[in-house]
Amino acid sequence: MIIVLGLPGSGKSTVLSLLQDKSCKRLNYGSLMFEIAQKEFGISSRDEIRKLTAEKQKKVQAKVGEMLANEKGKVLLDTHCSVSTPSGYLPGLPNKLLSKLKVDALVLIRAPIDEIMKRRQADPTRKRDADEIGKLHEQDSFNISLLASYSALSGAPAKIITNKDGKAKEAAVELDALLSQ
Numbered sequence: 414m415i416i417v418l419g420l421p422g423s424g425k426s427t428v429l430s431l432l433q434d435k436s437c438k439r440l441n442y443g444s445l446m447f448e449i450a451q452k453e454f455g456i457s458s459r460d461e462i463r464k465l466t467a468e469k470q471k472k473v474q475a476k477v478g479e480m481l482a483n484e485k486g487k488v489l490l491d492t493h494c495s496v497s498t499p500s501g502y503l504p505g506l507p508n509k510l511l512s513k514l515k516v517d518a519l520v521l522i523r524a525p526i527d528e529i530m531k532r533r534q535a536d537p538t539r540k541r542d543a544d545e546i547g548k549l550h551e552q553d554s555f556n557i558s559l560l561a562s563y564s565a566l567s568g569a570p571a572k573i574i575t576n577k578d579g580k581a582k583e584a585a586v587e588l589d590a591l592l593s594q
């Protein structure tokens with residue numbers, strides 16, 4: 414499994430949509446969580462998941478983790494290093510969950526923080542958090558620390574790809590190169 418992580422607004426989904434590689438089964442953690450949380454907690458948008466209590470989020474996260482642990486073959490998972498919740502940063506891949514996955518590579522998509530802010534403001538399809546710049550820097554550095562721990566715990570190499578404005582194609586080429594290895 415190749416796990417692609419990134420802050421909301423890093424352009425993760427855009428980069429994934431530009432990949433030439435079609436050999437991987439694509440899974441989106443947020444979509445799988447939303448299907449469950451919609452039924453169990455009656456929410457109506459994926460941006461309400463991170464506002465649920467940490468306990469509820471962890472319960473849904475664990476259910477998705479069990480589904481993923483049964484995945485065989487080449488899977489590309491679109492998810493988050495951390496989720497910014499009212500109780501603090503929730504790790505996207507807590508060890509109990511990560512240890513059950515067969516991880517081949519970890520990829521963190523990053524972008525300059527000012528560009529992330531502008532992308533969030535310009536996205537009408539989502540209820541992105543209007544975080545202040547300092548908070549985004551904080552979560553970005555927290556994510557790099559988490560990436561290192563996910564790598565150490567799983568033994569999988571960690572790659573950081575920068576997705577600057579207007580350069581999503583280049584970021585996708587970099588990720589394609591990794592997928593073809």
Ligand code: AMP
Nearest residue numbers: 442443459462463474492493496505506
């Ligand atoms: P996305 O569309 O990728 O932004 O995902 C939608 C939502 O799913 C996020 O805002 C989170 O609330 C949730 N989510 C995605 N991946 C994870 C994860 N690994 N752990 C917990 N929540 C997650």
Ligand code: MG
Nearest residue numbers: 421425426427
């Ligand atoms: Mg996305």
